[in-house]
Structure formats: C-alpha cells, structure tokens
Amino acid sequence: MLKKQMELLLNGQVNLALLDVEKAYVEQHALLHEGAIQHKTFLHFNVIERCDKLNEELLAEETETFLAMPVQYLQEHAHEFMYVESDRFEVIRVDSFALEYDEAFAVYSALFGLRLQKKQGEFLHTYLTTHLQHENITYSMAFSGQDGLWEVNLALNALEGFSEQQSFGEVFVLLYRFVFELLVELEETL
Template sequence: MLKKQMELLMNEQANLALIDVEKAYAKKHALLSNEEITETTTLHVDVIERCDKVTEELLAEETAVFLTTPVQYLKEHPNEFVYVTSERLDVIRVDSFALEFDEMFGVYSALFGLRLQKKQSEFLRTYLTTHLQHEKMTYSVAFSGEDGLWEVNLALDAMDGFSEVQSFDEVLVHLYRFVFGLLEELEAIV
C-alpha cells in the first residue's frame, strides 16, 4: 500500500523533493532513479484554515507564512483549531490534519482520518500504544464505516521530539513521519 503510493508520488512529480522518511523508503525499496532527489523539511500544504472549535466556523484562511508560527499559538488561542490539507497526505492515507490545544487534558492534539481497513484495529491500537507515551490522554480511535476510515485523535505531547515551540510546519512533518512509520511497519507484516 505505501509502496504503491510512493511510486505514484515519484511518477507524478517533476523536480521531486522528498521528506527524509520518504527518501529512506525510496532508497530501501529501489524506487529512486539515477536522478538526484532533493530532501525537504516541509510539507506543501494546499489549505490552511483557522476555525472556531465550537462552531467550526472559518475564522481565517492563512498563507504558508502562518506555518512558521510556533504551535503554542493554539494554547494562546484555545477557542481555535488549525485545519490543513495537502495532496501529499494521500501518500500516508490521511485526509487532513486538524491541530488544537485540548484544555481538558492540557495537551496539544492532532485529529485526522486514516484510510485503513477495519481489520487493522489491533495493529493500529498496538502501534499507537507502543509509540505514544504520556501521563495523560495519548490517543483515541474509532472506525467510521460510513467514511471507511479511522478517526484518530492523538496527543502530540506524547510523540517523541514534540515541543510547543516547534512551528506548525515542523509539527506537520513530525506527524507525517509518524503516520509514515505506522504504514511502513504495517506493510512489513502484511
């Protein structure tokens, strides 16, 4: 599943720049041609919206410059969440990311839909339990048969290397790497 998505990405993109985990995967699976592939530390985002947490009303559409803002912005604006989409998320089978500060648990959270089969329940829960460590809420997942995807809510604070002073850009790449690793591990056992 991941290999197919990576092949599609590499065939569709001219002047391809890969995130480190993508580049390592492409080398491991001999997907790279002799062309020089550059590495990127950012995720190209198509839509960036700040929304009200209660009403989900759009407060503002942002430009890529907003992504350089530290994620602690969410703690300073607890009534908001940030919604982002990117075509690149298709590689990791994610529809979009919504980031917020969860005042109830005192953690930063990422919410997203993950296109995995329902039968992957045990693997998904085991992976998240193994890779997320925090004294408070770490994650919740629920399968939506209507949408055919897992609705995932995970505490960013529980991810190794997360810091509230990281920019939204850095956090999005961190999340991308996390889900990429999940899919790579799943692919290895299926």
C-alpha cells in the same frame, strides 16, 4: 500499500523533493536512483485554516507564512483549531490534519482520518500504544464505516520530538513522519 502510493508519487517526476522518511523508503525499495531525489524539510498545503472549536466556523484562511508560528499559538487561542489539507497526504492515506489545544487534559491534540481497513484496528491500536508515551490520555480511535477510515485523535505531547515551541510547519512534518512510519511497519507485517 505504501509502496504503491510512493510509486504513484514518483511516477514521471524528475528531481522530486522528498522528506527524509520518504527518501529512506525510496532508497530502501530502489524506486528511484539516488541522484533523482532532493531532500526537503517542509510540506506544501492546499488549505490552511484557523477555525472556531465551538462551531467549526472559519475564522481565517492563512498562507504558508502562518505555519512559521509556534504551535503554542493554540494554547494562547484555545478557542481555535488549525486545519490543513495537502495533496501529499494521499501518500500516507490521511485526509487532513487538525490541531488544537485540549484545555481539559492540557495537551495539544492532532485529529485526522486514516484510510485503513477496519481489520487493521488491532495493529493501529498496538502501534499507537507502543509509540505514544505520556502521563495523560495519549490517543483515541474509532472506525467510521460510513467514511471507511479510522478517526484518530492523538496527544502531540506524547509524540517523540514534539515541543510547543515548534512551528506549525514542523509539527505537521512530525505528524507526517509518524504516520509514514506507521504505514511502513504495517506494510512489513502484511
């Protein structure tokens, strides 16, 4: 599953820039020779939007420079959420990421759709329970048969390495790594 997605990403690419988790995976599975891989620490986004939480109305389309802002921005603008899409999300089977600050639980939340089969729900539940630690609710998930994906809502505060001082860009890379590692572990169990 993940191997196939990585092969599609690598197909015909020369001097491809990969995140650390992608690079480690490619090297472990000998998908490319080492000299063809460059390291990168950021993701490119096709869509970067700030939206109103109440009605999901678009407040502003942003450029990648906005992603340098600390994620704490969401606590200061609690009526907003951040929405991003990236072609790179195909690798991790995610449609998009949305970030918001949940005032009721005083946590930052990430919402995304994860294209996994319904039968993989037990694995997903176990993985999230094992890898997310926080005193408040750490996650919720529900399978959408209509969309064929798991709708996941997780508390960023429960994610190892998360800090509200991190930039949006850093948080999206942290989320990407988290889902990538989830898929690596799932692939090893299949």
